[in-house]
Amino acid sequence: MTPGLDGRLALVTGAGRGIGAAVVTALVDEGVRVVATDLDRAGVETLAARHGELVTSRQLDVTDATAVETLVAETEDTLGPLDIAVNVAGILRDGPVADLSDDDWASHFAVNTTGVFHVSRAAARRMTGRGRGSIVTVASNAGGIPRAGLAAYAASKAAAVMFTKCLGLEVARQGVRCNTVSPGSTMTGMQRALWTSGEEEASARRVVEGDLVSYRTGIPLGRIADPSDIADAVVFLASDRARHITMHDLYVDGGATLRA
Template sequence: MKVPDREKKVALVTGAAQGIGEAVTIALSKQGYTVAAIDNNSDKLNILVEELKSQSLNVVGFTVDVADSIAVQKVTDEIEQKIGSVEVLVNVAGVLRMGLINSLSKEDWERTFAVNSTGVFNVSQSVSKYMIERRRGSIVTVGSNAASVPRMSMAAYAASKAAATMFTKCLGLELAQYNIRCNLVSPGSTNTEMQWALWDNENGEQAVIKGSLETFKVGIPLQKIATPSDIANTVLFLISDEANHITMNNVCVDGGATLGV
């Protein structure tokens, strides 16, 4: 897949230390990008960075909580000044706090929005200021199919992802005049630690594929859950020159779980 042909391609990825963020970081680095990898988990981030460096890939790690706007702006400035111009931003950082609405704690609600919604705002705002000056760039936010379909015990997550989805579309509308494209990839069930945490036993994957009448989930028509690389490949397409006339779009990668809604 052809990526923008520039002397130094720099990409910033949040939530880079595991799951989808890790897959995106690996994919971008193999495409020739220097990746500024951001995550709140310094241990996992350091392991990933060292592993990729051992493969002669260009990755630099930054331990940052995306909910902290001051820290986000500081690290964005550092990346721009010391690494290079950020051509691509991929917002992946996210948390999942489960619970029925009548028992969900205020802390769980607020932390979910702080990372999943405000975090997307913080990083997108900081990075896009530089992109506007250069009049180019591509931003992809990893949302969720839960943003468009109600899920039991996932009100905070679904609502926060819905907010991030509409924010990214509004961002795309505002930044279009500067030749900056903003799109979304919305995964369904994906083989990550976040997904594993939802499973009660070794049959968790098959239960997700089958669906559940009690929780109003129809299952997955393709009879498989996604891999992190499935999501990363969609990100690669959206930032590529092949997608240079696509913006404010939401690509759902869920094996048909939301029936194309």
């Protein structure tokens, strides 16, 4: 068990699948009670049924500020003080900038950036008054290295990282830590949606080996991440083992960005 997590209460967005679901599972394994939220009600209900009384499922649209504030208030009224907030909810629509619609651009920022703002603000307002708390945002290594065809996604994730760092600076004196985890390619539905149908194996190989045509580096460790790899990093940053870490952006990408 990770020190200081057993019995704590966490809110996780984007928990219906992929990295979000893995984060919920990893927290539950540490004895954390979790409010699992997603726009997809069925996904979080299935997750809650799997984990029993430690997981409460709630439908949530993170772009709706009122809905976020209401859910956080109800969570604290019914389950107790919120100790951890994890922002995982996100969208990705690939394509060159010339082909992006205004809605494509706005939607990326509405979910990936403004959604992080809504949840983090609601959590921080309460955590600062208690003098403790941890907020972790799952961003992307695309926020730190240019990616062809991912301009809106990369820009929105870079904004989420800087927002989280600024928030961390503001609330540090009140004992609240704010960090980000930036995954590289991870075996999720979002990753597979980028691949050509019927060529999944070849697409995965190109991700690992790199692709000069798209100016993409490979993955030095030679594998695509599993969602649990990202979840483990989130749990670490949420725990007391990271008690002296804040405003940090932890890359979990197998070395793909070379951190140049």
